[in-house]
Amino acid sequence: MAAIGAVFLVQYLLARGRLAWSGFQTAIDNEPLLLMCDGQFLEDAMRDARVTRATLMEKIRASKAGRIADIHAIVLETTGDISVLTRQETGPELLKGVRGA
Incomplete structure (x- = not known):
């Protein structure tokens, strides 16, 4: 359960980072x-x-x-x-x- 929770947390943080900072999106997206x-x-x-x-x-x-x-x-x-x-x-x-x- 902890591993699944960690995956969801990382996904949430990445999604929030994309919305908040355009440079972040450029750095992680292809x-x-x-x-x-x-x-x-x-x-x-x-x-x-x-x-x-x-x-x-x-x-x-x-x-x-x-x-x-x-x-x-x-x-x-x-x-x-x-x-x-x-x-x-x-x-x-x-x-x-x-x-x-």
């Missing part, structure tokens, strides 16, 4: 990472994120994009999800705050 841009795989970013080309190809196949040329960007989100953005749906505001964009 930022989205650009993994592919205009049909080019960004190998350094993929290596940093430990994401393989096979994983990105799986996400591309599952997306609405019919071809790699239709993809504007692939982003590793802060939650660990991978977003595939096609040229038709990507405005500059969607890549704001994405590392490498």
Whole structure:
């Protein structure tokens, strides 16, 4: 019970810290990472994120994009999800705050 209580306490303190100080949120949260841009795989970013080309190809196949040329960007989100953005749906505001964009 003490361990569970400690987990809840740490979670509560982190949530309060995020709300109270913007610098605290910047220090503990990840930022989205650009993994592919205009049909080019960004190998350094993929290596940093430990994401393989096979994983990105799986996400591309599952997306609405019919071809790699239709993809504007692939982003590793802060939650660990991978977003595939096609040229038709990507405005500059969607890549704001994405590392490498």
